[in-house]
Amino acid sequence: MVTNATAFDARAIDASLVERLIATQFPRWAGLPVRAAEPQGNDNRTFRLGETLSVRQPSAERYAAQVEKEQAWLPKLAPHLPLPIPAPVARGAPGEGYPFAWSINRWLEGETARTAPIADLVRFAIDVTAFLRALQRIDPAGGPSPGPHCFWRGGPLAVYDGQTRQDILASADTIDGRAATEVWEAALAATWRGPGVWFQGGVVANNLLVGESGRLCAVIDFGCCGVGDPACDLTLAWTLLDGESRDAFRDAVALDAATWARARGWALWKALLLCAGDRCHPELERSPLVIEAVIAEHRRA
Numbered sequence: 001m002v003t004n005a006t007a008f009d010a011r012a013i014d015a016s017l018v019e020r021l022i023a024t025q026f027p028r029w030a031g032l033p034v035r036a037a038e039p040q041g042n043d044n045r046t047f048r049l050g051e052t053l054s055v056r057q058p059s060a061e062r063y064a065a066q067v068e069k070e071q072a073w074l075p076k077l078a079p080h081l082p083l084p085i086p087a088p089v090a091r092g093a094p095g096e097g098y099p100f101a102w103s104i105n106r107w108l109e110g111e112t113a114r115t116a117p118i119a120d121l122v123r124f125a126i127d128v129t130a131f132l133r134a135l136q137r138i139d140p141a142g143g144p145s146p147g148p149h150c151f152w153r154g155g156p157l158a159v160y161d162g163q164t165r166q167d168i169l170a171s172a173d174t175i176d177g178r179a180a181t182e183v184w185e186a187a188l189a190a191t192w193r194g195p196g197v198w199f200q201g202g203v204v205a206n207n208l209l210v211g212e213s214g215r216l217c218a219v220i221d222f223g224c225c226g227v228g229d230p231a232c233d234l235t236l237a238w239t240l241l242d243g244e245s246r247d248a249f250r251d252a253v254a255l256d257a258a259t260w261a262r263a264r265g266w267a268l269w270k271a272l273l274l275c276a277g278d279r280c281h282p283e284l285e286r287s288p289l290v291i292e293a294v295i296a297e298h299r300r301a
Contacts, residue, residue, distance in 0.1 A: 005099040010059035012097065013045040018055050020096040026104070029053065039112060039206060043223055048107055053089065057102040064100040065149040066223035067091070071103060073143070074222060077198070080138045083131055084108055084218040108218040110209025113240060119214025121245040125236075127216040128208065129252035132233055136197040143198060143227035153201040154228025157187050157265045167272035174275060174288055179295045180268060186298060187265025190258035192229040201225045203233045205240050230255070234263035235270065238293045239286065257301065264294040 015034040023030040032050035040046065043063040047055040058064045071088045078085050090104040110116070118124050146155030164184055168177045200207075201224025211217030234253065237246050250260070271287040271294075 005061045005064070008060065008099050010045065013057055013059065015047060017096060017098060018047045018049070018057075021092055021098065021102070022049065022055075024095060025092050026090060029104075039114065041206060041221060044221070049104065052107050054086075054105050054107045055092075055102065056086070056105060057098065058100045061100070062148070063223065067101045067103055069144055069149060069225070070222055073225065077135070077138060077222075077225075081131065081134050081219075083127075083216065085222065086220055108209060108220060110211050110217045112206045113208040113210050113216075114205035116210035117214055118210055121241065122248045124210075124216055125241050125245040125249040126252050128203065128236060129249055131216070131219055132200070132203070132230070132253065135200060136230055138198050140196050140198055140227040143196070144225075145196070146226055146228045150201050150224040150226045153224050153232040153266075154196075154199045154226045154230075156192075157184075157262060157269070160269050161188065164269050164272060167275065171272060171275040175272075175291050176295060179299075180272070180291060183264055183268050183294055183298045186301075187262050187268070190261035190265075192231065192258070192262060194229070196227040197230050198227055199225060199230050199233045201232060203236050205236075208236075229259075229262065231259045231262035232266045234260065235267040237263065238267045238290045238297075242293075261298075261301070264298055267294050 015036060018034045022032070022034070029049060032053070034055070035048045037046040037048055037054065043059060043066070045057045045059055049055050058067060070086065071091050074086055074088055078087060086108065087106040088103050089106060092102040092104065094100060113124070144150070146152050152159045165181070168175070168180050168184070171177070200219065200222060202221050207219060207221040208216055209218040209220060237249050241249050267290055271290040274287045275291070
């Protein structure tokens, strides 16, 4: 029996469910140990399957379209990139009460940049930009345009104008609302008119893996990828980097001032979303600092 997709509760996703799905749909992998990955994401739940595979399951209906996109595009992007990305090996169907398609990928070793010791943050920032620039050079023909599948990343910030202004008001006790509004309006005014390029859509610490050497070794979670404005991929400048590493990131990306204005808008939008919403999100504590950083940079721009 398959549960109604709209009413599905993500708390039902656990190792037992994965074991049942594997046993019924991929018996060749039945019996392999299933372990929840840490940390878990919001859009998807990830489990390690044996030593070489991972299971990736959308947590809600609004994320389900990402499965088909990743299955179709990750194998085409991977050969052009300097670091490993998830490699799909099978696609699962709804079943065992789980209502969405799901993926089995190759497991990628590494610890997320949110928890791993990074040997040299400046070097790390440059490695991230090398990955992003390689991604942007890939032929965008036929790639998915911004839309609900990526929550409009790569598209116009104006789609979030009403929400962002409401969140500024809701966060008035913790941020400088007037200054935040100035950042937002500058981002809206910095209209993007360039050709579409590939963007990853989720360049955050949890999606950047660090190897034993302390350097960037892989990039995961392309659920929000697409073709459009690359500004959404620059928010790492404020969510992880600071000072010299932020300057190195900016120099290596080599994009114009308008792109950075929009990037500050994307960083502000996400940080406000956390401040005004999810009080349990792991990045909540850092969100006011992100807002302060983008305000300070806007004033210097």
